[in-house]
Amino acid sequence: xxxxxxxxxxxxxxxxxxEVEAVAGVDLQAEAGQATALLGRNGAGKSTTMRVLxxxxxxxxxxxxxxxxxxxxxxxxxxxxxxYCPDVGGLVPRATxxxxxxxxxxxxxxxxxxxxxxxxxxRFELGDVAHRVTxxxxxxxxxxxxxxxxALHEPEVLLLDEPFDGVDPIGVEATFEVINDARARGACVLxxxxxxxxxxxxxxxxxxxxxxxxxxxxxxxDMAGEEGARAYRSLLD
Ligand SMILES: Nc1ncnc2c1ncn2[C@@H]1O[C@H](COP(=O)(O)OP(=O)(O)OP(=O)(O)O)[C@@H](O)[C@H]1O
Numbered sequence: 001x002x003x004x005x006x007x008x009x010x011x012x013x014x015x016x017x018x019e020v021e022a023v024a025g026v027d028l029q030a031e032a033g034q035a036t037a038l039l040g041r042n043g044a045g046k047s048t049t050m051r052v053l054x055x056x057x058x059x060x061x062x063x064x065x066x067x068x069x070x071x072x073x074x075x076x077x078x079x080x081x082x083x084y085c086p087d088v089g090g091l092v093p094r095a096t097x098x099x100x101x102x103x104x105x106x107x108x109x110x111x112x113x114x115x116x117x118x119x120x121x122x123r124f125e126l127g128d129v130a131h132r133v134t135x136x137x138x139x140x141x142x143x144x145x146x147x148x149x150x151a152l153h154e155p156e157v158l159l160l161d162e163p164f165d166g167v168d169p170i171g172v173e174a175t176f177e178v179i180n181d182a183r184a185r186g187a188c189v190l191x192x193x194x195x196x197x198x199x200x201x202x203x204x205x206x207x208x209x210x211x212x213x214x215x216x217x218x219x220x221x222d223m224a225g226e227e228g229a230r231a232y233r234s235l236l237d
Pocket of ligand 1: 043046047
């Protein structure tokens with residue numbers, strides 16, 4: 001990659017919530033144009049790592065630099081540069097998808113976003129419900145809208161936490177497209193998921209977490225297929 005170095009640079013990251021050590025030593029360097037998967041079972045520390053990278057949760061120890069900004073001292077700068085699909089929440093029940101896009105565009109002072117917004121909603125098959133309030137949306141519909149919102153402003157760093165959870169094949173395909181488009185324009189992408197097969201299809205590199213700690217880094221190819229499944233299982237046992 002460029003001489004600027006990694007876009008996401010995490011060193012010896014620890015996050016503690018009282019007695020719980022949610023993240024216990026994660027190192028991660030990810031570059032522009034790369035997509036990295038955070039894989040691991042429930043409670044492995046994936047979402048907490050993503051929250052740190054989104055500037056939402058501060059590290060307890062260690063460091064995380066995103067797009068050149070330290071999350072600890074420049075959380076607002078980090079938030080401006082990332083597109084973040086959280087694992088849960090983030091949607092306003094009484095607002096429609098279109099109103100979500102309008103709000104996001106206003107907060108980020110985006111101009112001329114409407115065509116891209118419409119296109120993204122269509123790609124995620126949300127065009128027909130663009131003006132329906134999100135109360136009553138299925139889990140998968142909410143996930144798809146969260147990915148659209150993360151991608152709208154073409155962020156330098158795209159953080160997708162469990163984007164495939166409960167999402168049908170068309171939504172999965174659309175998410176792959178969003179990841180590929182982001183990579184093609186030089187964004188750095190991180191995807192947190194417990195779904196190994198989708199992770200290796202969507203990403204180039206994989207980081208496996210267990211109990212908050214990093215147990216492996218591998219190329220996506222090493223974690224693919226039957227052999228990859230065996231390798232992954234052995235890391236979780
Ligand atoms: N705000 C919090 N307060 C207390 N404990 C927390 C908090 N957030 C996370 N944890 C704990 O930290 C650990 C890691 O949680 P995290 O959500 O990061 O895991 P995960 O890998 O994303 O899991 P999942 O796949 O279930 O979403 C868990 O034991 C969780 O209960």
